[in-house]
Amino acid sequence: MKKSLAALTAFALGLGLPAGASAADYSIGVSNTVQGNGWREQMICAIKAQALSSGMVAELNIAHRNTDAAGQLEDIRNLIQAGVDAIIINPSNPDGLNAAIQEATDAGIVVVAVDQGVSAPSAYVLSNNQEEYAYLGAKWLFEQLGDGGQVVYMRGAAGASADSDRHDGFHRALAEHPGVEIVHEVFTGWQQDQGKQQILDFIATGIPFDGVWTSGIDNVIVDAFLESDTPLVPIVGADNAGFVGMLSSVDGLVGAAVTNPGSVGGAGVTLALNILGGEMPGEQTVLVDPALWENQSEAGMATLAAAENPNLDPEWPVSVSIPGWTDYTMEQIIACKGPGE
Amino acid sequence: MGLFRRESWNVGLLVILALLLALTKAVQPNYGAAGFEGLAQAALPFAFAAAAQAIVVIAGGIDLSIASMMAVTSVTAAVLMEGATEGQAVWIALFVLGLGAAMGALNGFLIVITRVPDIVVTLAMLYVWEGVALMILNAPGGGASEWLKALPIGSVPLPFLPESVSSFIPKALLFLLVCIAVVWFPLKRSKLGLQIYAIGSSEQTAFRTGVPVRRSKVIAYSVAGLFAAMGGLVLTASTGIGAPIPGPYLLASVAAVVLGGVILGGGRGGLIGPIIAVFILRLVRTILTFLAVDPNVTTIVEGTIMVAVVMAGGVLALRGRRRKAA
Numbered sequence: 001m002k003k004s005l006a007a008l009t010a011f012a013l014g015l016g017l018p019a020g021a022s023a024a025d026y027s028i029g030v031s032n033t034v035q036g037n038g039w040r041e042q043m044i045c046a047i048k049a050q051a052l053s054s055g056m057v058a059e060l061n062i063a064h065r066n067t068d069a070a071g072q073l074e075d076i077r078n079l080i081q082a083g084v085d086a087i088i089i090n091p092s093n094p095d096g097l098n099a100a101i102q103e104a105t106d107a108g109i110v111v112v113a114v115d116q117g118v119s120a121p122s123a124y125v126l127s128n129n130q131e132e133y134a135y136l137g138a139k140w141l142f143e144q145l146g147d148g149g150q151v152v153y154m155r156g157a158a159g160a161s162a163d164s165d166r167h168d169g170f171h172r173a174l175a176e177h178p179g180v181e182i183v184h185e186v187f188t189g190w191q192q193d194q195g196k197q198q199i200l201d202f203i204a205t206g207i208p209f210d211g212v213w214t215s216g217i218d219n220v221i222v223d224a225f226l227e228s229d230t231p232l233v234p235i236v237g238a239d240n241a242g243f244v245g246m247l248s249s250v251d252g253l254v255g256a257a258v259t260n261p262g263s264v265g266g267a268g269v270t271l272a273l274n275i276l277g278g279e280m281p282g283e284q285t286v287l288v289d290p291a292l293w294e295n296q297s298e299a300g301m302a303t304l305a306a307a308e309n310p311n312l313d314p315e316w317p318v319s320v321s322i323p324g325w326t327d328y329t330m331e332q333i334i335a336c337k338g339p340g341e
Numbered sequence: 342m343g344l345f346r347r348e349s350w351n352v353g354l355l356v357i358l359a360l361l362l363a364l365t366k367a368v369q370p371n372y373g374a375a376g377f378e379g380l381a382q383a384a385l386p387f388a389f390a391a392a393a394q395a396i397v398v399i400a401g402g403i404d405l406s407i408a409s410m411m412a413v414t415s416v417t418a419a420v421l422m423e424g425a426t427e428g429q430a431v432w433i434a435l436f437v438l439g440l441g442a443a444m445g446a447l448n449g450f451l452i453v454i455t456r457v458p459d460i461v462v463t464l465a466m467l468y469v470w471e472g473v474a475l476m477i478l479n480a481p482g483g484g485a486s487e488w489l490k491a492l493p494i495g496s497v498p499l500p501f502l503p504e505s506v507s508s509f510i511p512k513a514l515l516f517l518l519v520c521i522a523v524v525w526f527p528l529k530r531s532k533l534g535l536q537i538y539a540i541g542s543s544e545q546t547a548f549r550t551g552v553p554v555r556r557s558k559v560i561a562y563s564v565a566g567l568f569a570a571m572g573g574l575v576l577t578a579s580t581g582i583g584a585p586i587p588g589p590y591l592l593a594s595v596a597a598v599v600l601g602g603v604i605l606g607g608g609r610g611g612l613i614g615p616i617i618a619v620f621i622l623r624l625v626r627t628i629l630t631f632l633a634v635d636p637n638v639t640t641i642v643e644g645t646i647m648v649a650v651v652m653a654g655g656v657l658a659l660r661g662r663r664r665k666a667a
Binding site: 035044059060061062063066068070071074078079082092093094098099157158163164 | 627
């Protein structure tokens, strides 16, 4: 596949280079099924920045749209036909893509799933540990409430696998804190406007609550409290730039950010290039474990201050790089330019 | 004249499709049987959604709940098939088809009984079916039988054709054509089919000429539900699971219906046009992927094509009406 592509490129350029002569001509495909979400946009930018800084990628072919598992099967099959050397996917579902992933690996294409895992045995997985993500934040929140109280549980998108993994982690923490009750459970769909409206609606009911756990729709929740003059309660969110900034700047806000780096996309590029270069990872699945940054201790405040980055879009995670996996600069990821752009 | 125009529309669509296939081959010289098979697989759920929408639009209505019905039938099949034997799965598939027809009939009943406009009732049912799907399965899961998963994979070996030719006949395409042929062609040629076109043309005229308007409408919605169930089953077949969140099939079905020469408002068009239109729209996506077009631009191009088609279709319909008036 790669040889034919290289030959084609050489032919097109009229250079007559021997096929596969240079390592810098890989073509990488990307398939992502959520568009217009800060986290996913950062993931795409990390892929572009890492492809550029690696110097080994001639072309990125990005299929990036809002679709379902069947649509992702279509995109993966199109990328196979496009003759790419590796495909990085953020799977819409762990089990639904196996047919196309198998076709890709049968064709000699390296498949790396980032952010969420896939069950296809031939794919490599470089994923954030979503179950642990929810557990860490929920456990911290429940401890803040003194192991008892009413919690608003603001989930992600109904039916998404990252959401159901987080649901498991949330309930693991809940089981350890039997005094805590869920007073209200909603799906934000990972949409800022929707999440804000939902919390405003709930505040308007007057039902008392003691804390809010969010699946990463966080800064707008703090906004809702401030704008409606509602006394703040402890809030858990993700390491999105806007929320991280609020944790150190908003008076009276007790909260914690759990890391969930979108730059895992860039790490996926590195893993794919390693495999293409013959350097196999020890494990088929690599999990990136989250960390919790809270604003109730000096150490926590110091971590938050160091992570703060006002240059980023408020919906972008502040963890713009993953040491050991990405080597692009801050400017490169913010520029969001891939090879040839 | 109407018949001629309808066929010429389909011929026009086929010419566009052939040109796009040639363009695909030019962009990606390796594009061949495997690529065409992928195209047919990708088109499958969209084609059933378009068929479902087409029949309702021909009957003078519109069904906004198609994608949600596909989700309900897909998760139902996936839940029931998990752990079922291959033989049981056949009965499950038949049950799911019946379920789809029943859901569609319920849509139709609500429209004729309440006299609330189609668009309002089916919009409400969009949310109802979406909730039902989530109640059946709150996260993607379940399973599919092996024969169902194998259904859209591979090509059909035909004894009288060399393999180099038969590899260009994907099973997914054949399956689609068989399903459409079995349901649509007998229906279209029957009295009932005429009645469906008649109520779409003018409900009042149809009523005055003795057409059972309400019954025909309920049946049209029921057949749409049946096609939506087929769409749900092929989703389960291709992914091997059921997903409760509806995919992007609703707006795509409306786009394909319009591009396929079915007049919004009813009474004219068929199912073949919308299905060719689905292939055209999928192939556009393939070409844009091959060209590595900026993903944000891709949706603009897709949207522009749809708008252009809707406008062109409107202009043609207007000219047709003027010609008739003259």
